[in-house]
């Protein structure tokens with residue numbers, strides 16, 4: 001008997017769609033003991049929420065997330081709202097004993113993150129943060145290679161996340177679609193938005209970070225605010241570059257910006273170890289580039305592994321070898337793992353507690369940029 005997992009979705013934007021697609025797809029490809037049931041979609045605008053609910057097959061609509069969280073027929077709440085609402089909604093979920101699937105970053109900062117961890121752990125509810133890049137098969141394969149010791153001692157971890165959509169100084173800040181430019185809604189700029197992904201992947205692949213030295217810049221200092229109609233100071237970081245030291249002694253070099261003309265979502269990372277190196281690029285997400293110094297010299301070189309074989313992570317559940325899957329599948333994998341975790345009484349990674357590592361590194365990055373000094377990363 002497949003049990004229902006009754007989902008309440010908050011937000012119908014980019015992630016509301018990505019997650020709804022995952023709930024609708026997951027049982028077609030993964031043999032699971034539970035099936036997501038799309039019980040209710042919630043957003044403030046009733047007509048837009050209804051259109052979203054009808055399109056994705058949600059049974060009902062709410063316009064107040066508090067009502068959704070209190071509903072007895074909902075098992076799990078999916079938080080797909082801007083960052084400033086994550087904590088408040090998560091605390092209400094914990095009080096109502098709901099499982100929580102929360103979008104990244106966990107919170108606006110480490111203080112909020114701590115309150116969220118305390119709430120979910122006290123309530124004993126399943127909790128997970130949608131750092132979906134861990135479940136891109138090529139990234140999961142990188143994790144397997146590192147854990148198997150293929151790279152040996154790691155020296156360097158280099159990551160970038162580059163975009164170019166905020167270069168226009170006439171672009172307003174705040175409100176629908178532009179909350180990422182409003183510090184009160186986002187908490188920070190590219191650091192919490194883009195670097196959060198790079199940091200989560202890094203901590204997962206290479207362990208915790210000890211200290212950081214960062215630089216941020218806000219290239220456009222004032223923008224019209226969509227909610228007030230006035231020109232207001234921009235409080236987010238438009239670009240952030242930082243160096244760091246991992247606990248394992250390797251060096252970190254990270255960069256993110258929304259001012260890299262020509263780049264839309266260029267997330268790349270490269271890891272250099274004693275024996276081997278790995279390179280991954282979101283634009284080519286089904287490939288893992290791998291160089292192994294131990295190969296015979298005549299044939300030694302970078303290999304481009306097409307991560308589509310049945311023995312590659314998650315791929316046995318999809319098509320036939322050679323046929324790739326896309327960005328949206330990482331969310332399908334995350335739902336599959338969440339369900340397995342719930343059914344088996346285990347928490348699926350990253351939990352709030354694990355995602356807090358990224359939050360604390362982000363706090364240290366922003367503090368370092370402000371003080372222009374190296375900052376030690378707080379331990380949870």
Ligand SMILES: NC(=O)c1ccc[n+]([C@@H]2O[C@H](COP(=O)([O-])OP(=O)(O)OC[C@H]3O[C@@H](n4cnc5c(N)ncnc54)[C@H](O)[C@@H]3O)[C@@H](O)[C@H]2O)c1
Pocket residue numbers: 010011012013014015016042043044065079080081082083085103104105130131132176177178179193
């Ligand atoms: N995992 C990823 O790769 C990834 C990608 C994009 C965004 N995100 C994260 O997902 C979250 C949402 O981002 P998005 O791109 O989907 O944003 P979006 O602007 O596309 O959607 C946000 C949604 O929240 C709703 N909302 C805002 N205030 C609300 C309220 N008070 N009550 C109910 N609904 C409310 C909006 O109506 C909208 O539907 C953010 O935390 C973001 O950082 C993660």
